[in-house]
Amino acid sequence: MIIRPERPITDWLPLTLNEVEKRGWDEVDVVLVSGDAYVDHPAFGTAVIGRIIESEGFRTAIIAQPNWRDDLRDFKKYGRPKYFFGVTAGCMDSMVNHYTANKRLRSNDSYTPGGEAGYRPDYATTVYTKILKELYPDVPVLIGGIEASLRRVTHYDYWKDQLMPSILVDSGADLLVYGMGEQPLREILKLVKKGVPLNTIRNVNQVAYLQDSSEALPDDRGWNTVELASHEVCLKDKIKYASNFKIVEVESNKWQANRIIQKVGNETLVINPPFKIMDEKEIDQSFDLPYTRLPHPKYKKRGPIPAYEMIKFSINMHRGCFGGCSFCTISAHQGKFIASRSEESILKEVDQIVQHPEFKGYISDLGGPSANMYRMKGKDESICARCQAPSCIHPVICSNLDTSHKPLTKIYQKVDAHPEVKKAFVGSGIRYDLLVDDFNKNNQDGNHDEYMEQLVTRHVSGRLKVAPEHTSDDTLRVMRKPSFKYFKKFKQKYDKIQEKHELKQPLIPYFISSHPGCEEADMANLAAETKDLGFQLEQVQDFTPTPMTVAEVIYYSGVHPYTLQPIKTAKTKEEKLAQNRFFFWYKPEFKSWIRSRLHKLNRADLADRLLSNPKKKIQGNEVVGVVKNKKKRFR
Structure with missing residues (x-):
């Protein structure tokens, strides 16, 4: 029988043996091991999972950033x-x-703490699990979080430059939860309460496991099953690997998805269908758990935790992203459908933030993965239930998508009216294409214009981040991003509002170099186009192939997983450096190289545009490419 632990709601979950003993516990029901320091805040996955386990009546404790190198006492404490x-x-x-x-x-x-490196190993999920299996071979291990989620099936690992099997194979874990873990975790905990061993759980949505290939698949849920090419086939055939990805992406974003299986050696990887996206009540329940909203006191002497400092006065209002960008893992992990919190829950969090002893009146972010997708969903959900498209807005906006910004504008205005809030900024990037009438024609009531006016005049902290990513239409199609012409139209609209209100808040556009489908001339043209718009790019991020993305599959296989047609990708250090250098047309040391290179490419016109005096006044901007797992709200 499980007895619900009693504790003051202001306590952190135990991080030390002393804290466990102070609670009078003679044992811990579930131990969580994390590569992050423990911050008891809804933006940090370990805190959310720990609070859910606690809310179901289990005694749980945390091992954060254990020493894995030589002394394993952390794992045994x-x-x-x-x-x-x-x-x-x-x-x-x-x-x-x-x-x-x-x-x-x-x-x-x-x-x-202190931003120090070296407190977690490479492939941390696998390393931690192997240690636990050696120390406690009979105790089941459940893995989750973004690393496990995006490596749940055969995937290309950029750092080893090889195809790797499901992380379940290498780690030896008993069960994997993929995506956002609240729903499957609660189902797992209910079964554990009934006495079902974790390593025998099979029929829960949104989990993956390995079983002997001679065993029959569980059939009491009535799931249809789709089989991928085996891991061994993928090792020999890159096209088969690419074909697998399309199946995985489609099934991961369907409401009525199929179960996926894949042979790996003598075992079968089984990936159960995902849950339908959380409703408002369910997501509120997750955010309304009794967090202290602070790092554990143990870290005080080691310095601040940068990720916490970034988000401690921010509010995440929704999850998911229907953009489906080829290089991004948000939809792969959080899903393409938007799960939005209630207005009541959001305003309750505002009340909590203003009580923070360091709060000075400024909320740093009212956002989400894409700041302006709050409460956007299908007008007819039965159409969404049948949809297999990876993006709701590429190549065009779905006619069934409700893109009204009214609910979001209303939230902004209510937060603005809070007596303790001086300013509430939008620090997350916005999808500017949703605000361009030529691209998004669902603006009959002017809700986009009302939102833009509210955003620009009240919620920009000096500059606004947007992500056109590129200027080449061919490259943007591979990225699943809209034409650059829509960025120009957005900029005109943005500048007009600024001029009207006498504001000077520069746009900060994000770009990526060396993305699949991008060639040298495309990068030179990007540099020329942005120069003509008055931007001087000071820092650019090269593309990183991250597991479970279209772009990663193209990088490894050389073909697009949906068409199986070849797409060229810069891979060598020399190719990547060449693409990057065009951004620095204003540096004297690169001018000769740029002119020579573009003449060899028969693009003397681009050399003249880049190396002539700018027609517009240049504004100094730091432009950073997207880091593929960048979102601080991932878990």
Whole structure:
């Protein structure tokens, strides 16, 4: 029988053995192991999962950033948990966390006190799980978080430059939860309460596991099954690997999805269909758990945790993204359908933030994965239930998509009216194409214009981030992004509002170099187009192939997974450097190289545009490309 633990709601979950003993516990039911420092806040996955486990009546404790190198006492400090270990690499894939696009080791870690690097291993989920399996071979291990989620099936690993099987194979974990974990976790906990061992759980949505290939698949849920090409076939045939991805992406974003299976050696990987996106009540329940909203006091002497400092006065209003960008993992992990919190829940969080002892009246972000998708969904949900498209807005906006910004404008206005809030900014990037009438024609009541006016005049903190990503239509099609002409139209609209209100808030456009489908001349044209618009790009991020993205599949296989047609990709250091250099047309040391290179490409016209004096006054902007697992709200 499980007894619900009693505790003051202001307590952190136990992070030390002393804290466990102070509660009078003689054992822990579930132990969570994380690659991140423990911050008890709804933006950090370990806190959310821990609070859910606690809310279901289990005693749970956390092992954060354990020493994995030589001394394994961290893994043993609570002893054997009664039910299972839960393991996550943290809010980012550990390899994206550790390395740049050029595979150089990063010097800091935003999820560690003091920003120090070196507190988690490469492939953290696998390393932690293997250690636990060696120490406690009979205790089940459940893995989750973004690293496990995006590596649940055969995937290309950029850092090893090889195709790898499901993370279940390498880690030896018993069960994997993919995507946002609240719904499957609650179902798993209900079964555990009934005495079902975690390593025998099979018929829960949104989990994956391995079973012997001679075993029959469970059939009591009536799921249809789709089989992928085996891992061994994928190792020999890149086209088969690319074909697999299309199936995985389509099934991951369907309301009535099929179960996926894949042979791996003598075992079968089974991936159960996802849950339907959380409704308002369910997502509110997750955000309204009794978090302290603070890092654990243990870290005070080690310095601030940068990721927490970034979000401590921000509010995440929704999850998911229907953009489906080829390089981004948001829809792969959070889903393409938007799960929005209630207005009541959001305003309740505002009330909590203003009570923070360091709050000075400024909310840093009212946002989400894409800031302006709040409450957007299909007008007729029966159409959404049948839809297999990976994006709701590419190549055109779906006629069934309700893109009204009225609910979001209303939230902004209510937060603005809070007596303790001086300013509430939008720090997340916005989908500017949703605000361009030529692209999004659903603006009959002027709700886009009302939103733009509210946004520009009240919620821009000095500059506004947007992500055109490129200027070449061919490259943008591969990216699943709209034509650059819509960015220009948005900029005109934005500048007009600024001029009207006598504001000077520059746009900060994000771009990526070396993306699949992009050639040197495309990058030179990007540099010329942005120069003509008055931008001077000071920093650009090279593309990083991240598991479970279209762009990663193209990078590895050389073909688009939906068409199986070849797409060229810059891969060598020399090719990537050449694309990057065009951004720095204003640096004297590159001018000779640019002119020579463009003449060889028979694009003397671009050389003249780049190297002539600018027609517009140049504004100094730091333009950073998208880091593929960048979202601080991932788990």
